[in-house]
Amino acid sequence: MSAPATHFAEDAKRVAHDLRHRGIIQTAMGKYEVVRDQRKLWFQDWQGARNLAARTKFEAINHLDKHLAEFARLLESRGTRVHWASNAQQARDIIFEILHAKNAKVVVKSKAMTSEEIHLNDAMEKAGYEVVESDLGEYIVQLREEPPYHLVFPAMHLTRGEIKDIFQKKLNDAPSDDPEALTMVARRALRKKYLQADVGITGANFCIAETGMISITENEGNARLTAALPKTMITLVGIEKVLPRLEDLAMFLPMLAVMGTGQPLTCYNTMYGGPRQPGEADGPEEYHVVLLDNHRTLLLADAEQRDALGCIRCGACLNVCPIFRNVGGHTYGTVYGGPIGSVITPHLRGLQDWKHLSYASSLCGACTETCPVKIDLHHHLLQNRRNASTPKTGKPSLLQKLAFKLFAGFANRPSRWSLATKLGRFAQRFHGVVKSGAFDPAQGWTKTRDLPPVVKQSFREWWKEQGR
Amino acid sequence: MNERENIFARIREALTLKAHAHHGHGLPTVTEHRQVMPPVGATAEEQFALFAKNAADLKATFKPVKDEAELGVELKALAAAEKWQRAATHNGKLAQAIAKTLVLPTILTNDGYDKHELERCDVGISECDALVAQTGTVLVTSRSAGGRALSCLPPHHVVIARREQLVPDLSAAFALVKQKYGGNFPSMISFITGPSRTGDIERILVLGAHGPKKLTIFCVG
Numbered sequence: 170m171s172a173p174a175t176h177f178a179e180d181a182k183r184v185a186h187d188l189r190h191r192g193i194i195q196t197a198m199g200k201y202e203v204v205r206d207q208r209k210l211w212f213q214d215w216q217g218a219r220n221l222a223a224r225t226k227f228e229a230i231n232h233l234d235k236h237l238a239e240f241a242r243l244l245e246s247r248g249t250r251v252h253w254a255s256n257a258q259q260a261r262d263i264i265f266e267i268l269h270a271k272n273a274k275v276v277v278k279s280k281a282m283t284s285e286e287i288h289l290n291d292a293m294e295k296a297g298y299e300v301v302e303s304d305l306g307e308y309i310v311q312l313r314e315e316p317p318y319h320l321v322f323p324a325m326h327l328t329r330g331e332i333k334d335i336f337q338k339k340l341n342d343a344p345s346d347d348p349e350a351l352t353m354v355a356r357r358a359l360r361k362k363y364l365q366a367d368v369g370i371t372g373a374n375f376c377i378a379e380t381g382m383i384s385i386t387e388n389e390g391n392a393r394l395t396a397a398l399p400k401t402m403i404t405l406v407g408i409e410k411v412l413p414r415l416e417d418l419a420m421f422l423p424m425l426a427v428m429g430t431g432q433p434l435t436c437y438n439t440m441y442g443g444p445r446q447p448g449e450a451d452g453p454e455e456y457h458v459v460l461l462d463n464h465r466t467l468l469l470a471d472a473e474q475r476d477a478l479g480c481i482r483c484g485a486c487l488n489v490c491p492i493f494r495n496v497g498g499h500t501y502g503t504v505y506g507g508p509i510g511s512v513i514t515p516h517l518r519g520l521q522d523w524k525h526l527s528y529a530s531s532l533c534g535a536c537t538e539t540c541p542v543k544i545d546l547h548h549h550l551l552q553n554r555r556n557a558s559t560p561k562t563g564k565p566s567l568l569q570k571l572a573f574k575l576f577a578g579f580a581n582r583p584s585r586w587s588l589a590t591k592l593g594r595f596a597q598r599f600h601g602v603v604k605s606g607a608f609d610p611a612q613g614w615t616k617t618r619d620l621p622p623v624v625k626q627s628f629r630e631w632w633k634e635q636g637r
Numbered sequence: 638m639n640e641r642e643n644i645f646a647r648i649r650e651a652l653t654l655k656a657h658a659h660h661g662h663g664l665p666t667v668t669e670h671r672q673v674m675p676p677v678g679a680t681a682e683e684q685f686a687l688f689a690k691n692a693a694d695l696k697a698t699f700k701p702v703k704d705e706a707e708l709g710v711e712l713k714a715l716a717a718a719e720k721w722q723r724a725a726t727h728n729g730k731l732a733q734a735i736a737k738t739l740v741l742p743t744i745l746t747n748d749g750y751d752k753h754e755l756e757r758c759d760v761g762i763s764e765c766d767a768l769v770a771q772t773g774t775v776l777v778t779s780r781s782a783g784g785r786a787l788s789c790l791p792p793h794h795v796v797i798a799r800r801e802q803l804v805p806d807l808s809a810a811f812a813l814v815k816q817k818y819g820g821n822f823p824s825m826i827s828f829i830t831g832p833s834r835t836g837d838i839e840r841i842l843v844l845g846a847h848g849p850k851k852l853t854i855f856c857v858g
Binding site for chain 2: 196197200201211212213214215217218220221223224225227228231232233234237238241247253254255259303304305306309322323324325327328329332348349351352353355356359360364380382388389390391393394396397398408413414415416417418419420422423430432433434435436437438439440441442443444445446448449450451452460462466467469470472473475476543545
């Protein structure tokens with residue numbers, strides 16, 4: 170097993186048995202499910218909207234070159250510096266060059282999963298910059314020196330008590346464990362940072378080709394302030410985020426909100442098309458957009474799974490996934506968790522090291538069913554399993570062959586099948602003696618699950634009894 | 638080759654393999670959008686009522702006033718109730734005139750301002766580009782609403798809108814932005830839907846995470 174696979178197996182086992190974790194996740198998800206379903210009904214035709222969204226993303230991704238060129242051209246025409254990074258190192262170098270040129274000391278950030286992808290915070294802190302995450306959830310996990318737990322709810326796994334503790338420890342300011350009081354602690358602390366910061370770094374949810382704008386969706390106003398107060402603004406965004414037209418947002422913004430948090434619309438949806446323009450009151454003097462590939466073009470080259478680039482990072486597939494809900498967000502060990510993470514991580518970081526994620530699924534298809542842009546998630550997991558198999562691993566072992574031969578021997582002959590059923594019924598009475606212990610022949614299954622009882626009467630027996 | 642060319646070369650190479658369009662071809666029209674999106678009502682009255690309902694659900698305060706005189710009275714009452722000491726606004730005709738009647742130390746953001754001073758203001762008073770009935774949203778831009786920070790930094794954002802600025806849905810709002818600003822867009826266009834909020838602690842709603850704790854929308858006419 171690869172090192173990530175071993176970590177996954179160990180953490181999954183530990184978290185799945187953690188009842189406290191389960192309670193927290195179930196409470197959070199329960200609230201989410203109720204509002205999400207209400208909001209879906211608010212649409213005249215939610216399934217129709219998903220179709221249109223999938224169609225729009227198909228056009229965007231399958232003409233990525235055209236849209237990306239237009240997006241960059243328009244941004245540049247209004248004074249934005251557009252940078253291109255093939256990998257994480259290049260993206261960090263570009264950002265460091267800007268920080269250096271601006272003689273920056275304090276950097277304020279609004280939520281950007283791309284920055285997690287290139288380990289930007291770590292690198293900036295090591296280089297001596299003061300870096301502050303401004304999204305409340307991100308700020309909390311930053312103080313705890315943890316990665317975000319979930320794409321949309323970074324601190325979902327924490328209780329108010331734990332958050333109070335970390336505020337007390339790191340900020341020496343935690344009047345109570347009331348969520349409002351705790352939020353105000355963060356508000357006060359971060360206000361100072363916005364005013365001090367030399368550079369603001371953001372991510373982006375969409376890039377609008379037609380008008381040369383990025384679009385940021387957020388609830389707190391932290392991205393608004395990050396983009397308003399520092400003299401230099403940097404947006405780090407993946408190349409796949411393009412939407413062809415401004416009006417496409419009329420559908421994508423509400424869909425992202427409904428699926429992400431169950432809101433009709435997120436509080437602030439803001440489009441930025443450049444630095445402060447002539448005649449404007451404020452805004453950064455310099456605006457840089459860093460477009461990141463980092464193996465996205467590898468996923469693009471896989472025509473079968475290309476639709477995964479249409480992901481709007483709403484997190485809906487994580488929320489419905491029975492695996493995510495049992496093993497938790499940190500177990501994945503990836504930037505993008507849950508079903509979408511399991512699909513794209515092998516493309517972004519290497520198929521052989523991350524192929525175990527293709528099995529982090531019950532193939533129930535709940536992810537595919539909920540995805541607002543109709544990414545065929547659970548089939549992509551199957552395709553990754555297929556793609557990861559080598560001539561060696563692709564063949565069944567001798568033991569597997571034997572087991573299936575034996576099974577076939579019973580399943581193909583009604584008389585033997587009937588005998589096996591009777592034997593099973595008899596043997597199951599004594600199963601309790603060895604159940605889930607070392608001598609249990611079904612141990613692999615019974616360690617974590619119940620073995621369903623063999624039916625008291627099979628259909629054939631019932632049929633015979635009816636005398637037909 | 639520079640990185641831009643490298644990335645484009647990889648994209649073009651990748652796209653030589655064609656993907657199957659499982660959900661149809663072509664970009665949807667605005668009419669198609671409207672067939673699936675949340676309904677807004679047919680008449681201006683229904684849409685006005687919808688905006689009021691949505692604003693209330695979002696915990697924003699929506700106050701229709703019949704004219705500028707009534708607006709002045711309402712705003713003064715609000716200033717007194719909340720004990721405003723300092724205000725900020727911009728050189729919008731309506732906003733500036735009405736802010737003047739408050740007789741408070743007032744910052745005008747248009748020609749540049751000190752961000753520390755703006756942070757000390759109790760209220761930011763701005764105009765807007767549109768009100769969106771479908772979602773209870775206020776549309777502002779860096780040009781119509783005194784820059785980027787005025788509508789976000791002070792703890793209370795007061796919007797002065799005119800009744801004719803109400804548009805039915807987001808599609809109409811984007812069409813308006815395109816028509817109004819054409820090839821010369823403001824550097825920031827923001828759809829504000831209720832006061833700033835967070836649910837990051839145990840998914841419990843708290844207003845005023847980083848932006849305004851209160852959003853009051855006056856609608857004149």
